[in-house]
Each structure stands twice: as C-alpha cells, then as structure tokens.
Amino acid sequence: MSNVEGKGEDLRTSTFVKAGLVVLGVMLAGIAGRVLSYPLNRDENLFVSVASQLGKGDIYRDFGYNHLPNMPYLLGSVYSLTGAGAYLFTGRLVVVSAWLALIAMLWLIARRLNAGMPAFLTCAFLLTGCVLLLGPSGMLVSNTFLPLPFAFASYYFLLGAMDERRPSPVSAFWAGLFASLAVGFKVNYFFLAPLIAITTLIAPQARPFVDRIVKGLLPLAIGGIVGGLPALIHLARDPDAFLAHTFRYFTELQRAYWGSSTDPLVTGLAQKTLLAEEIWLSNTFLLAIAGVIVLVGTVLWERGLWVGIRQMASWKVLLPAACAAFGFIVAFVPDPAFPQYFALPLPFLVLTMAALAGSLGEGERRAAMPLWLALSLVAILGSVTRIGPGLLQLARPGHWEPLALHRDMRKLAGTAGLDDRAHVVAMTPVMALEAGWRIYPEFAAGQFVYRVAPFIPADDKPYYRTTSATDLPEFLASSRPDAILVNDEEPMEAPLATFALTHNYREIPAPKGRQLRLFVRRD
DSSP: OHOOOOHHHHHHHHHHHHHHHHHHHHHHHHHHHHHOOOOOHHHHHHHHHHTTTSSSSOOTTTTTOSTHHHHHHHHHHHHHHHHOOOHHHHHHHHHHHHHHHHHHHHHHHHHHTTHHHHHHHHHHHHHOOOOTTTTTHHSSTTTTHHHHHHHHHHHHHHHHHTTTSSSOOOHHHHHHHHHHHHOOOOOGGTTTTHHHHHHHHHTTTTTTTTHHHHIIHHHHHHHHHTTTTTHHHHHHHOHHHHHHEEEEEIIIIIIHHHHHHOOOOOHHHHHHHHHHHHTTTTTTHHHHHHHHHHHHHHHHHHHOHHHHHHHHHOHHHHHHHHHHHHHHHHTTSSSSOGGGGGGHHHHHHHHHHHHHHHHHOOHHHHHHHHHHHHHHHHHHHHHHHHHHHHHHHHTTTGOOOHHHHEEEHHHHHHHTOOTTTEEESSSHHHHHTTTEEEEEETTTTTTTTTGGGGGTTTTGGGGGOOTTTTTTTHHHHHOOOOOOETTOOOOGOOOOOHHHHHEEEEEEOOTTTTTEEEEEOOO
C-alpha cells in the first residue's frame, strides 16, 4: 500500500473513531433517559423493597428474598450511604452506573487486548444497541444486568494475571473476586468460576505447573472466596433457610406455581427453541454471531486453516467463547422461560469479538474496517426507536417515572394523613416505600413469596414469613394495618381491596393517572 493510501486509510479510521465516540456518548445518554423513565415493573418490588429493609431482619427468613444475596447488599448499602427516600430512582441510577461501568470495562479490555478503537466501538454498539437489553433486561432494578460489569472486570484482571511477561498474582485475586461477585448477583453466571480456574491452571503452558498454582490458581481462589462471602456466610449460618429460598424456591415452588397457572408460558424444548431463535437470530445477537464468524473466516483465509486455528486458539478467545456457549445452554434451563434468560450469551460474544480483533495483523485490521462500520451502523439504526425517546426523556426530569411515582405517593400520603410511622400492607411495596410508609415483612418480596405460599412443603414453612390467598383475610384482621394499598394493575391484589371495603376502611382518591387504591383504617 502506498503512503497516500495508508494516510487515507488512517484518516477514514480516525473519522470513524471520532464519530463513533460521539454516537456512543449519545446512545449512553439515551439509555440513561430510558432507564430513568421506564415504568415500575413487578420484579423491582423484590429487589428494591428487600434492599430497603437491609439491617431490619434476615433477607431470607424475614423478607423472602430468593436469589443469591449480593443485590440487596449492594443496593441496601447505597440506600444507607445516600439516605435515599426515592428508592426506585436511586436504584435506577445504580443501573445507569452499571451501564457506564460495563462500557468502561469493555474499553479497558479492548485496550489491553490491543483490539483497536474501531473494534471497541463496534462491540460497544452491539451492547448499547441490543433491543433485549433496551427492554426490561437492562432497564430495571434487578439482578439481570448488574452482574455484567463484574463479569467483564473478572476477564480484564485475568488478562493481567496471565500476562506472559509479568504475570500478576494480585490481578488473579481480583479476577476471582469479581467472578465470584458476578455469581453472587445471579447464579446463572456459575460457569465463570470453573472456566476461569481451568484457564488459570492449564493455559500458561510456558510457566511451571507449581508456578501456575501458587501465582495463579491460589490467589484466584482466595479472591473467589472473599467475593463469595455474603453467600457463604448465609449458607454457613442458616443453610436450611438459604437453600429453601434459593435452590428449592426455583426448583420446586416456582415450578409448582407456574404449573398451576393458566397464563400462556414458554415451556419445553420446542417452545424454548422458538423463543431462542426469535432472540438470537435477530438484532445485535445476530450481528455479534455474524461478526465472530467473519473474523474467524478472515483469519483462516489470510493465514491458512491450521496456522489460523493455532493462532486463534488462545485462551483469550476461547474463554469468552466458552462463556458464550454456556450462556446459550443455561438459557434453556429455567422452566418456564422468559426473554431475559436469553440475554446471557451476547456480552461474551462481544468479548470474543474483541479478543479476535486483538489477534489480527495490520493487513487484517484494514480488511476488518468495513465489518466494523457495517455492524456499527446496523446496531445503531436498530436501536433508534428506543434510544431516541430516551434522549427526549433525559431532557425532561419532571417526567422521569421514578421521581413522578415518588412525588405522587408523597402527595397521596399527605392527602391520607399518613406519616412515616404508618404500617401499610402492599403487594407492590415499592409504592408504599415511596410514600414513606413502613411495609410488612410478609410482602417485602412483593407477590413472589405470597403466590407460592400454597406450595411450600411443611418442612420448609418455618423458613418463610408469609401468608397465602386462603389465609389473607385472617392475616389482615389480626394485623390491622393502618392502610391497605392496592395496585389495580395486579389482579392478585384484588382480595386486598375486598377486605378493605368489607372492614370499614375509607378510600382515598389516587393521584391522576395512577391505577391504585388506598384504603385507610377508620379509628
């Protein structure tokens, strides 16, 4: 290539990078606006409400949390440090921070891999343009999205731990710590720990085996233990309650509840495969798969089959590819299946692309530029209908749903004459918390324990603090709440209104636009 052609190529690359950085900033701003304007979702009642009660009881026995414990500890610590009264808004800011942290970790990884800015930007667009992540999976205060920055951080520090020139035991410790933290948010990431451990043990073949254990596997394990302390402490202190609310909740109670449901559900391999096809063969999932295939094909074409395979068979590529493979498999495990379960492979496909980009030679990098440009443009265009409204919402803080909900609930509390000492029964407890009221532990998890209560076996009943549809009238009669808050969008809450109307509670008009009913006890 002549100097003129080389300079032209560099200029085009520079233009792509500058424009890409601007567009990425705009997309992140749109995501922030979208997160801050997204309506309250049923799932958020579990995470926000239990976190708000941190320090007031056991998250499992008293409040019915049903995942590994990192989420309520993280979110509850943020609430304690900030003194937040707008719980949902603060939680959504944590989600925005997680998006920024994820992209920051991706940049650090791309830099360490020497993948180049065009590859980094393309990978970032595949994440920020993912329609599934721009829906509930990436917008809500839940444990679906928050593990991702920790998983990326684990891979980043593993790159330092496995550096051929200066392997770092300290980085190995951090890699284990962050991998364990990711698992502690959501058990679906369980495969991270064994895959990273195996990589640490067998990948650096140039180092003595004892050296791999002492400077790699051992600090990695120590970091993993430290990161797993929240779950390990719960398991050691109260194993029966811990396992009842985590393992047996999903393997027994959840399945029994959905088995009795008349709602249309995605169950069985055939239906799950159709859902997987719909998600994975569209939008940025398909782009990421195509990108990996094209990069592999480019290397094999340029270098020959066997040379290309040997050069791509680096742990830097194989580890995220193996994580993506496990993500594809794990998505089929829960029954019934929901779309958010199928989001797991995409981030690791993106890491695989970044690692492949880092293995490209100079000529292959130039050949890959049209690929980066095409993938980026399609990812950006596919997200415009979601990012655009998010940008508009970002400029209208008065319309941010968490703040609007907080404002309306505080107004309702004033109208009802209920202060922060009021005990309010609510199966949508986030609304009660936003009003400043005290919630009942039996409904701190929203409806997620209440709805499975009829299926709790006798041996597990001592570990649950709840009531059921059958026992609800007796529970309300004995507890005599100061008020009962009913979310009319949830049919399961109708018996609350029935009890209030038949027990001399007076109804307070709801704020305009809110489908809820507040009933206050007559003294």
